[in-house]
Amino acid sequence: DTAVSQTPKYLVTQMGNDKSIKCEQNLGHDTMYWYKQDSKKFLKIMFSYNNKELIINETVPNRFSPKSPDKAHLNLHINSLELGDSAVYFCASSNRGNTDTQYFGPGTRLTVL
Amino acid sequence: AQSVSQHNHHVILSEAASLELGCNYSYGGTVNLFWYVQYPGQHLQLLLKYFSGDPLVKGIKGFEAEFIKSKFSFNLRKPSVQWSDTAEYFCAVNARSGTYKYIFGTGTRLKVLA
Numbered sequence: 001d002t003a004v005s006q007t008p009k010y011l012v013t014q015m016g017n018d019k020s021i022k023c024e025q026n027l028g029h030d031t032m033y034w035y036k037q038d039s040k041k042f043l044k045i046m047f048s049y050n051n052k053e054l055i056i057n058e059t060v061p062n063r064f065s066p067k068s069p070d071k072a073h074l075n076l077h078i079n080s081l082e083l084g085d086s087a088v089y090f091c092a093s094s095n096r097g098n099t100d101t102q103y104f105g106p107g108t109r110l111t112v113l
Numbered sequence: 114a115q116s117v118s119q120h121n122h123h124v125i126l127s128e129a130a131s132l133e134l135g136c137n138y139s140y141g142g143t144v145n146l147f148w149y150v151q152y153p154g155q156h157l158q159l160l161l162k163y164f165s166g167d168p169l170v171k172g173i174k175g176f177e178a179e180f181i182k183s184k185f186s187f188n189l190r191k192p193s194v195q196w197s198d199t200a201e202y203f204c205a206v207n208a209r210s211g212t213y214k215y216i217f218g219t220g221t222r223l224k225v226l227a
Contacts, residue, residue, distance in 0.1 A: 033215070041201055043157075043217040056214055090156065101147070102205075102215065104156040 003027050004105035006091050012111045013081055020077045021108045023091030031055075032074035033102065034066060035090040043090070049074055081112045115140040117206050119218035126194050127226050134189040134221050136178075136204030146187040147205040148178055149217075157203065163187065174198070196227045 004025045013019055025032060033056075034046040048056035049068040063079040074091060091105040116139040126132060138144065148160040161172025168180040178189045187204060204218040 035217075041151075041220045041222070043203060043220070045215055045217075048214070092157075101159050101162060102149075102157075104149075104158065106156045 004091055004093055004103050006105040006108050008108060009106060010109050012113065014113055015081055015083060017081050018077070018079045019081060020075055021089055023074045023105055025072055025093040025103070027093055027103060029093035029095045030071060031094050032068065033092040034074065034076050035092060037088045037090060039087070083112050086110055086112045115206060115208060115214070115216045117204055117216050117218040119204050119221050121221045122219065123222045125224045125226065128196055129193050132191040132194045132223070134202055136187045136189065136218055138185050138187065138206040140206060140208055142208055145207050146180055148172065148176070148189050149203045149205060151201040151203065153200065160189070194225045196225050199223060199225045
């Protein structure tokens, strides 16, 4: 059983395009996150939603827009993709607010050409 | 602001060698501490965590970590590494108040030679 799933696993696209990444968790967690991992493996939080409410919004370009239709889903839409957006994007979820263990999805490798 | 430092960026060991990876954090309040591991081509998974109680925490696969509050450290150890421990290791901190934001260290790439 997949706990945190992401689609697609790989995404190759041209600069200027708009793309979305979807995330779903079946753990019953109340909090979900998006992280960006760059080529040097540095992992940085982008957004966090608790019970569908945005609680963390780091300094990311407003071309990135998260959307949480319900507690089990957190999608990431990216407008006007740039070369620097190339990275692996990880979705994660946790329970009891943000104090518990994070469960990560398999990642989406985004390549912008 | 919170920050996490991992001083060893790349570590190469032979099998059966002992491992210690350093992690220091900067935050004045109470924190939860974590070590996550990312095996090649895989997602991050929890290795161990500390919330309270015994500062020596045991995790999966023979790993342990010790929380030393006075040194703001949470170093990861394993007495004898295996080839299968080759991975990227991330220390993470999250404050128990405010936004509870997770802060990850920059990671340590461990390569174990068979």
